[in-house]
Amino acid sequence: GHQPFCDRNSFFCHHIDHTRLFLVMLALGRTAAFRRSMTSGAGVATMHSIASGSLVQCDIVDSVATVRLNRPKVNSLNLELLTALNETLVALEGNKSVRGLILTSASPGVFCAGLDIKEMWKPDPERVRSFWSAFQHAHLNLYKSRLPTVAAINGASPAGGCMLAMSCDYRVMHDQSGIGLNETKLGIVAPPWLVRLFVNTVGRTQAELHLKLGSIIAAPEAKAIGLVDDLAPLDAVQERAEGKMAEFLQIPPPAFSMTKLALRQTDVSAMKKSLGEDLEAFTAFVQQPVVQGALDNYMAMLAAKSKAKKSKM
Numbered sequence: 001g002h003q004p005f006c007d008r009n010s011f012f013c014h015h016i017d018h019t020r021l022f023l024v025m026l027a028l029g030r031t032a033a034f035r036r037s038m039t040s041g042a043g044v045a046t047m048h049s050i051a052s053g054s055l056v057q058c059d060i061v062d063s064v065a066t067v068r069l070n071r072p073k074v075n076s077l078n079l080e081l082l083t084a085l086n087e088t089l090v091a092l093e094g095n096k097s098v099r100g101l102i103l104t105s106a107s108p109g110v111f112c113a114g115l116d117i118k119e120m121w122k123p124d125p126e127r128v129r130s131f132w133s134a135f136q137h138a139h140l141n142l143y144k145s146r147l148p149t150v151a152a153i154n155g156a157s158p159a160g161g162c163m164l165a166m167s168c169d170y171r172v173m174h175d176q177s178g179i180g181l182n183e184t185k186l187g188i189v190a191p192p193w194l195v196r197l198f199v200n201t202v203g204r205t206q207a208e209l210h211l212k213l214g215s216i217i218a219a220p221e222a223k224a225i226g227l228v229d230d231l232a233p234l235d236a237v238q239e240r241a242e243g244k245m246a247e248f249l250q251i252p253p254p255a256f257s258m259t260k261l262a263l264r265q266t267d268v269s270a271m272k273k274s275l276g277e278d279l280e281a282f283t284a285f286v287q288q289p290v291v292q293g294a295l296d297n298y299m300a301m302l303a304a305k306s307k308a309k310k311s312k313m
Helices: 079-094 125-143 160-166 192-202 204-213 219-224 234-248 253-286 289-312
Strands: 013-017 020-024 034-038 045-049 056-061 064-069 100-105 149-153 155-158 170-174 178-180 230-232
Touching: 056 079, 064 079, 064 234, 079 125, 100 234, 125 160, 125 192, 125 253, 149 160, 149 234, 155 160, 160 170, 160 178, 160 192, 170 219, 170 234, 178 219, 192 204, 192 253, 219 230, 230 234
Parallel strands: 064 100, 100 149, 149 170, 155 178, 170 230
Antiparallel strands: 013 020, 034 045, 045 056, 056 064
16 A cells, blocks of 8 residues: 655644644745746747756746746755745736646656645744745645646645645646645644645545545545546656646636636635634744644654664665
């Protein structure tokens, strides 16, 4: 069976706000610096990163933007990555020549491994607020986009990666990878808006089962329950995603975007109303001494594992 995929710097924690538990799960981003250049081909545009190694890569071809997460080795989500992702999404949303978006990873084998623990460990108060806000808006920018969005899941996709994928309209996944929200195995729970997203994607019965078990779900079962829509060999994931995008592009844009908004507006409105409350709850929680003590212990455990691994080499 598939084991949960975790980066050594990926971690999740929870917040107790009166009687409720909230997942502290964040994705990051750095300011994306990019430029557009129109090629000589008719109807073809390309958006190039200014610097090699940019955290988000974006190419536009025939009105479809392919956005690649590029924080090797496993796209752990930190403030810089989320900021880069959000700025890219906002720029594409405002570019009327863009009609579709494919989200994928620049590191085949891992789509996104989840939260970078270092964002919560000994945090700067202002940075932590920016970090949480960036995570919230990564979901919103994808979920409410006017564009058809397809996730080309070319590798492991636990927790934060699963959230990004579910925020898209359609998901094509590598047929040997796993995906899911594995929070309960870490002793935490997902926030209400993420629970709603999961229920909307797989239905209440499957959501209850897999959220309670903290499942990382193998590709065939993920497709069977509707968590992903299509499976493909690793080298065919992008092509399959482009094929579905071509179908979406046959729908007149106003009809597509208005239908999408009608389906998602209730959840979008509910989340927008709770943004401030969630932000305050997270920032208060993460700075508590008991939380920082737990993170100290976790970092010490990672350091010990790293030292043991090096000694065997």
